[in-house]
Amino acid sequence: EFRRVLFRSVKGVAFRYPGRERAVLRDVSLDLRPRDFVVLDGQSGGGKSTLASLIAGLQAPLSGLLLAGGLDRATLGADGWRRRIAFAPQFHVNHVITGSLAFNLLLGRGTHWTPEDLREAWDVCHELGLGGLLARMPGGLHQLVGETGWQLSQGERTRVFIARALLQRASVIVLDESLASLDPDTSVRVVECLQKRAPSLVRSEEHTSELQS
Secondary structure, eight states: OGGGSOEEEEEEEEEOOTTOSSOSEEEEEEEEOTTOEEEEEOOTTSSHHHHHHHHTTSSOOSEEEOEETTEEHHHHHHHHHHHHEEEEOOGGGOOOOSEEHHHHHTGGGOSOOOHHHHHHHHHHHHHTTOHHHHHHSTTGGGOEESTTSBOOOHHHHHHHHHHHHHTTTOSEEEEESTTTTSOHHHHHHHHHHHHHHOSSEEEEESSOOTTOO
């Protein structure tokens, strides 16, 4: 069972963007075990989002290792890595895809959903404070959303992205400044859901204190 295996995500990692002399990350190491909750907290430009994208497998380090259960991304392949690590990037680079709300929530589970899949999606939405949205939409989870469907607010879309990551059944959830657009009460509700459902969590935020490991 993967969730029982040490997830040594980062070991001696360095990263430098092309065309820049200075590395944004140098000799970074981070171990995650089941139920670890880690906040990457700091100033803008300090490398938080870069580290999150490295853990998610979107970029390759200049040096060092990123391992999931003792295996690197080259061994696991892109699909294998994504099955283990679910990533919700910053709001402006994430997307609501034209389709049903259920489709957007359950992207990581293919297109043949069981009643249990839909029930879990429903429960996660309510835990994240999206119950009012579901009540307003005539089609509920099957309501068309996106450019040609029901329009979601920024806060609603942010929570859909978080729900999507949680519903992927990955062993590690990586969130990049995902709470920045939420009001304080909603943020508390989202944090409670993450504490309940995330097997392990890495979360980048600017100057926050919740969920310290």
